[in-house]
Amino acid sequence: MRIRLFSKIFTILCIASSSVAQMNFVEDDHSFVVKKLQGSIVLDGHLDESSWANASKLENFSQYAPSSEVTANSQTEVFMQYDDDNLYIGVRCYTKADKFSASTLKRDYGFMSNDNMTFIFDTYNDVTNAFVFGVNPFGANREALISDGGRDRGAFDDSWDNKWRAEAQRHEDNWTAELIIPFKAIRFKEGTTKWRFNTYRNDAQSDEISSWMNIPRNRILMDLTYMSDMRFEEPLKSAGSNTVIIPYVAASATRDFENVDELESQLSYGIGGDAKIALSPSMNLDLTFNPDFSQVEVDRQVTNLDRFEIFFPERRQFFLENADLFGGFGFRRVNPFFSRRIGVAVDTTTGSNIQNTIYAGARLNGKLNERLRLGVLTMQTASQIENDLPSFNYSVVAAEQRVFSRSNIGFILVNKQALNTSEYSGTVDNYDRVAGVEYRLASSDNRWTGKAGWMQAITPNNEEQKFAHVFNLNYIVRRFSLQYAHSYVGEGFDAEVGFVPRRDYFASNPEARIDFYPLESRFSQITLGVNTRFGYKVGKEENDYVEGFSLVDRQLELFARFNFTNNYGLNFNLVQEHVFLLDDFDPTGIQSDEVFLAGGEEFDFTYFRARFNTDRRKRFFLNMNGTIGQFFSGQRFGLNGSIGYNIQPYVSLASNVNYNRISFDAPFETANLWLIGPRVDVAFTKKVFLTSFFQYNNQEENFNINTRFQWRFAPVSDFFLVYTDNYLTDNFSQFSKRNRALVAKLTYWLGV
Numbered sequence: 184m185r186i187r188l189f190s191k192i193f194t195i196l197c198i199a200s201s202s203v204a205q206m207n208f209v210e211d212d213h214s215f216v217v218k219k220l221q222g223s224i225v226l227d228g229h230l231d232e233s234s235w236a237n238a239s240k241l242e243n244f245s246q247y248a249p250s251s252e253v254t255a256n257s258q259t260e261v262f263m264q265y266d267d268d269n270l271y272i273g274v275r276c277y278t279k280a281d282k283f284s285a286s287t288l289k290r291d292y293g294f295m296s297n298d299n300m301t302f303i304f305d306t307y308n309d310v311t312n313a314f315v316f317g318v319n320p321f322g323a324n325r326e327a328l329i330s331d332g333g334r335d336r337g338a339f340d341d342s343w344d345n346k347w348r349a350e351a352q353r354h355e356d357n358w359t360a361e362l363i364i365p366f367k368a369i370r371f372k373e374g375t376t377k378w379r380f381n382t383y384r385n386d387a388q389s390d391e392i393s394s395w396m397n398i399p400r401n402r403i404l405m406d407l408t409y410m411s412d413m414r415f416e417e418p419l420k421s422a423g424s425n426t427v428i429i430p431y432v433a434a435s436a437t438r439d440f441e442n443v444d445e446l447e448s449q450l451s452y453g454i455g456g457d458a459k460i461a462l463s464p465s466m467n468l469d470l471t472f473n474p475d476f477s478q479v480e481v482d483r484q485v486t487n488l489d490r491f492e493i494f495f496p497e498r499r500q501f502f503l504e505n506a507d508l509f510g511g512f513g514f515r516r517v518n519p520f521f522s523r524r525i526g527v528a529v530d531t532t533t534g535s536n537i538q539n540t541i542y543a544g545a546r547l548n549g550k551l552n553e554r555l556r557l558g559v560l561t562m563q564t565a566s567q568i569e570n571d572l573p574s575f576n577y578s579v580v581a582a583e584q585r586v587f588s589r590s591n592i593g594f595i596l597v598n599k600q601a602l603n604t605s606e607y608s609g610t611v612d613n614y615d616r617v618a619g620v621e622y623r624l625a626s627s628d629n630r631w632t633g634k635a636g637w638m639q640a641i642t643p644n645n646e647e648q649k650f651a652h653v654f655n656l657n658y659i660v661r662r663f664s665l666q667y668a669h670s671y672v673g674e675g676f677d678a679e680v681g682f683v684p685r686r687d688y689f690a691s692n693p694e695a696r697i698d699f700y701p702l703e704s705r706f707s708q709i710t711l712g713v714n715t716r717f718g719y720k721v722g723k724e725e726n727d728y729v730e731g732f733s734l735v736d737r738q739l740e741l742f743a744r745f746n747f748t749n750n751y752g753l754n755f756n757l758v759q760e761h762v763f764l765l766d767d768f769d770p771t772g773i774q775s776d777e778v779f780l781a782g783g784e785e786f787d788f789t790y791f792r793a794r795f796n797t798d799r800r801k802r803f804f805l806n807m808n809g810t811i812g813q814f815f816s817g818q819r820f821g822l823n824g825s826i827g828y829n830i831q832p833y834v835s836l837a838s839n840v841n842y843n844r845i846s847f848d849a850p851f852e853t854a855n856l857w858l859i860g861p862r863v864d865v866a867f868t869k870k871v872f873l874t875s876f877f878q879y880n881n882q883e884e885n886f887n888i889n890t891r892f893q894w895r896f897a898p899v900s901d902f903f904l905v906y907t908d909n910y911l912t913d914n915f916s917q918f919s920k921r922n923r924a925l926v927a928k929l930t931y932w933l934g935v
Contacts, residue, residue, distance in 0.1 A: 213396050213411035215239050220266040228322065228352035230262070230273045230359050238262040238273065244393040247383065249707035249748040250700065251400040255393035257386045259300070263413070267420055272362040274300050274318075276384060281355050283320040284387035284800045285832035288866035290895075291325045291341045294404075295750075296799040296829075298387050300360065303329065303405065305379035306371035307465070307553055310407045310589045310627070313379075314369045315339075320358040321832050322351040323869060330507035332589060332625050333405035334632055342503045345369075346898045346932065366422040370465050370549065373421045379410040387800040390749050400700055400708060401661050408589075408629040421464060426935040429899075430456035433475050433928040440920040441911075448923075456930075457501060466549035466557075471501050474541050476526075477926040478903040481889045484880045486823075486841050486858045490768055491684035497522050505548040508558040509581050512595050512619050512636060513653050513681075517670045519617040519638050520597050521682035525562050525577050528570065539572070540565040554585040566603070571610050574602045577680060589625040593636075594618075599680050615679040616641035624656070632657045640676045647723050648673025651683070666694040674723040687724035689732075691717045696742075710744040726765055728783040737761040750798040759789045762815070770815055771845050771854035772882050778850050780815060788813035794824075802829050817847035823858075835864040857881045870895040879912070885921070886910040899932040 222234035241261040246253050262273035276298075286296040294301060299319040306314065315327040327341040345368040351360035371378070383394035383404050398409045431454070438448040455473030462468055479498045487493055494515060497503065502522040512519050528539040544562035551557050558581040566574040581595045599615040621636030633656035640649040655668040674687035696712025718736030720729045729735065738760045745753045764786070767779040780786075790812025797805045807824035820843070827837030841858035858880045865873040871894050878887040888908040895901050905928070909921040 213241075214414065215241060215411070216414050216416055217263050217265055217270075218416050220264045220271060224271050224361065224363065226348055226350050226361050226363055228350035228359055228361055230275060230361070234264065235262050235273050238264040238271070241382070241395055244384065244395055245397040246391060247394050247398050247404060248392040248400065248750075249390070250702065251398060256391055257384075257389045257393070259384050259393065259395075261300075261382055261395065265415065268365060268367075268422075270362075270364045270366065272302060272316075272364070274360045274362075275357055276300065276320075276359070276386065277357045278386065279356070279388045281353060282388055283353055283358060285319050285321045285323065286800075286829045286835055287864060288321055288323045288832050288869045289864065289872050290323065290869075291327075292319060292323055293799070294385055296804075297323075298358070298385060298800070299325075300382065300384050301325075301404075302362070302382045303380065303407070303410070304369065305407055305410060306369055306375075307550060308377060308379050309553065309585055310379070310410075310625075311585065311591065312556075313405075313407055315341075315405070316347065316349075316362060316364060318349040318351055318360045318362060319832075320351050320353050320360075321869075322349065322360070323832070324349050328504065329405050329407065330505075331511060331623075332629070332632075333403065333407045334625065334629065336403065338507065339405055340503055340506060342498070342500060344500070344899055346934070348898075366419065367425045367461075370461075370467070371419060372553070373464055374418045375415075376418050377412055377414050379407070380413040381410040385800070387798075390798075399661055401659065401664075401698055402629065406629060408627070422461075424935075425459075425461035427459040428456065428933045428935060429458070429930055430454070430933070431475060431928055431930040433477060433926060435477065435924060435926040437922070437924040439922045441922070462547075463549070466547070466551070467504075469501065469504070469546040469548070471541075471544045473543065474499075474501055475928060477905055478891065478893075478901075478928055480874075480891070481876065481878075481887070481907070483839065483860065484858060484878050484883065484885075484887070486843055486856050486880070486882055487772060488770060488843065488845075490766075492682075494682060495523065501544065501546070505556075505558055508548060508556055508583060509560060509579055509595070512581075512593060512621055513638065513651065514655070514668070514670055516682065516684055517651055517653055517672055518683065519595060519619050519651075519678050519681040520579055520581075521680065524680045524682075526564060528564075528567060528572050528575075537567075537570065539567065539575075556583040558582070571607050573604050573607050573611070576600045576602060579680075588627040591623050591625075593621045593623060595621075597678070597680050612643050612679075614641075614643065615677060617678045617681065621653075630658060630660060632659070638676070638678075640678060642675070642677050644675070644677070646675030646677070648687075648721075649675035649677070651676045651678075661698065661700075663695070663697045666692075668692045671721075674721065687721045689719040689721055690736075691719075705747055705749075706745055707748045708744075708746040710742075712742050714738075714740040714742065720765065728765060729763070733763075734761075735763040735765060750800070752794070752796045754792075754794040756792040757789075758792065760787070762786045762788075770817075771847075771851070771856070773854050773856075774852060778852075786815045788815060790814065790819065802831065803827070804829075814845060815847075817845060817851070819846075820844045833866055835862075837862050837864075855881075881912065884911060884913045886912050897932065901928075901930050903928040903930075 217239050221237045244255040244259045246255045258277050260275045264271050284298045297319045301317040304314045311332050313329040317325040328343045331338040347364045347368050349362040381396045385392050396409050396411050433453045435451050436448045439445050458470040460468040476499045482495045526541045542563045546560045548558040560579040562577045564575045578598045583591050583593045585591045597617045601613050617640050619638035624633045636653045638651045650673045652671040657666045669691040671689045672686050694714045699709040716738040720733050720735045722731040740758045742756045764782050764784050766782045769779045792810045794808045805826050810821035823841035825839050829835050839860035843856040845854040860878045863875045873892050875890045890906045892904040905926045907924045911919045911921050
C-alpha cells in the first residue's frame, strides 16, 4: 500500500510540474517561406541551375560547439524549394581548405566521424517525431527517425531506409550538395502549410558544429524543442498512393559441426518479402511473409561480469520504424515489450535460447490525427515439436495521445498466446499478457522531462504483485541538472515478451550535476556530478537470506567529465558499491562449478574508472576506458575501448579491445578475460561495401567470423553475401569448428 501511495503522489507532482512548465516556449525568429520550384534541377551536387537563385535561402548559422553563444566561424548556406512531388535542398558549406573528412562512403555514416549536413523535419509539428536526412562531401547519404522529442540519443534510429537521392561536390574552400526528397518518402497531413525544421553541420577543419536554430550547449543537437517554422508558399497536396513491395530470395549452406549426426552442409532456399502500404498520408501498414534476417549485422559480444541478463538492441528492419511507440514504455531494464523476444524460444531441455521461425507478421502504425498515434503489431511463429513448443502468436496494441504542448499519455497491451497447447505436454503457459499506461512529461522548453507508468501482468498463475511501476523526473537548465528515477517490479510481474532482468525489486536513482562552459579555454564543457543507486529486495519472493524490504544494492558515484574544443574527451569516475548476494555467483564466469561467492554474503568495494577519446573525425582515433580497484572480495584491472585508422573515405580499420584481470584468494583461479574484435569496413563505391568482423571471446571460448558483402544495385535494393563461422577455442591446439554458414540474399524495392 505504501508503494502505491508513493507512486500516486509522484505522479501528481509530475503532472503538476507539466502544467506549469507547458507555459514556456523557445523563442523563434528563424521562420521562413519555402518557394515553389521555378525551372528544373539536375541532381549532380552543383548549384548551377538558375532555379537556386529563386529558392528560399538560410544563412547566419550559430555555433553549437565548442560554444553555443557565438556566430559560426565556417558559415553555411541552405537553399530550399518544392513542387508537387519533391522537396529540393541545396547546400553550400564554406571551409578553410579542401581537407574534407569522411570515414566512409557507406550509407548511414556517423555524424561525429564525418564532415556533413543534417536536416530535420517535424512534419506534424508535434515536437515529438521527426524525419532526418543527411549528406557528406563525398555524396554519402544517411536517413533516420527521431522519436520522444529527441530528448536523448536513444531516440535516434538510423536503421530506417527510404527512397531519396543526394549528390555532392568538393571545391577549394567549400563543398556543395543537392538533395531531392520525394514527399512519398515522408508522412504529413494533406493541405498542411507548415513544418518545423532545423539543420546542423559538422566541420572537421574548424573543429566546429553549427546549426541554423541556435541550440544550447547542454542540449543534444536533435532536440526537437529548438526548431524553426518552414512555411510553404502553397498548401501541400497529397503525395498520392504509396505502396511498396520488397520481395527477397535467399539460399544458404549451413553445418553444425557439434552435431555428430550432421556429416555435411545443409542446403536451404527461401522466398518471402515485405510490403509497405500507405493507408493514408499518416498511417502505414507493414506486412512481412517468411522474413529472413540473415543480412542483419551480428551483435557485438561482451564480457559479462554482471549477475543478470545482458541487453542487446533490436537490429531487424521490420521492427524498427516507430519502434518507440511499441518499445518506449517503462525503462530499459523494466520494459513490457522487447521485440527481440519474437523469433526466439527457450529449449525446454537445456534452458538456452534457440531460433524460432517467424511465419508472417503485420504492423499498422502512424497517426490518426495530429495528437493521436496508434500502433498494432501481430506476428506468428512456428511450433517446434522437437522442443515440445507450440506455435505462438505475439500481438501488441499501443497508443499515444499528446497532451499539453509536448507531453503524452501512452497505453500498451501485449499478448503472447500459445496455440494448440493440448497437443503438447504443458511446459509453457497458455498465455502471457501485460497491460500498461504511462504519462510522459516533456515541457515546451524541455526543462522538465520524465514519466510515470503502471504495468499489470495477466497470467494463469496465482503469484502476488503482478505489477510494475516506473517514475522519472528531470529538471535540466544550462548550468545544472537534477534527476530522479525509481522502479518497482513485483514478484509476479512475468513479462515474457519484455525485458525485465530482476523481479521483486525496488530501485531508486537520484543524480545531480553541474556544467561549466569556459570561454577562451581549451575546454568546451566541464561537468561535475554525483550519481547514486539504491536497490531493495521487496521480500515477496522466497529467499533464504532476505525477509521483508531489505537493501541489497547501493552505489555512490562521483564523476568529472572534460570536453575539449578539439573534440577530445576525458572522464573520471570514483565508485563505491555495496552488494548483498541473493544467490551463488561466479564473478569471472570461468571457475569450476564448486567455486563461487556464496549467496548471503555482503561485499563493499571501491574502484576508479577513467575514459579518454580522441576526435572521431581524424584518420586515427582512440576511445579507451580503464578500471582499477576492488571487485567484490578481490581485485580487478580492466581496459576496454576501440582503436582505429581511416583511409578516408574508402577503408576503416578498427578493433574493439576488452581485457579484464580479476583475482581472488584461493580456491579461485585468476581470470584473464579477453574480448578482441577487429573489424574492416571497405566502401569500394557508394553502392558496394564489404565488412569483415572478427570476435575472439575467451570467456565464451569462441572465435567468430562474420563477413558481409553488400551491393546496392538499385535504390533500396540489395544483394548480400554473408559468411559466418564459429570455432571452439577451449584448446587452441584443437581449435575445433562449431558451426558455419554461407547465405546469399537478393532484395528489390518495387514501387506500385
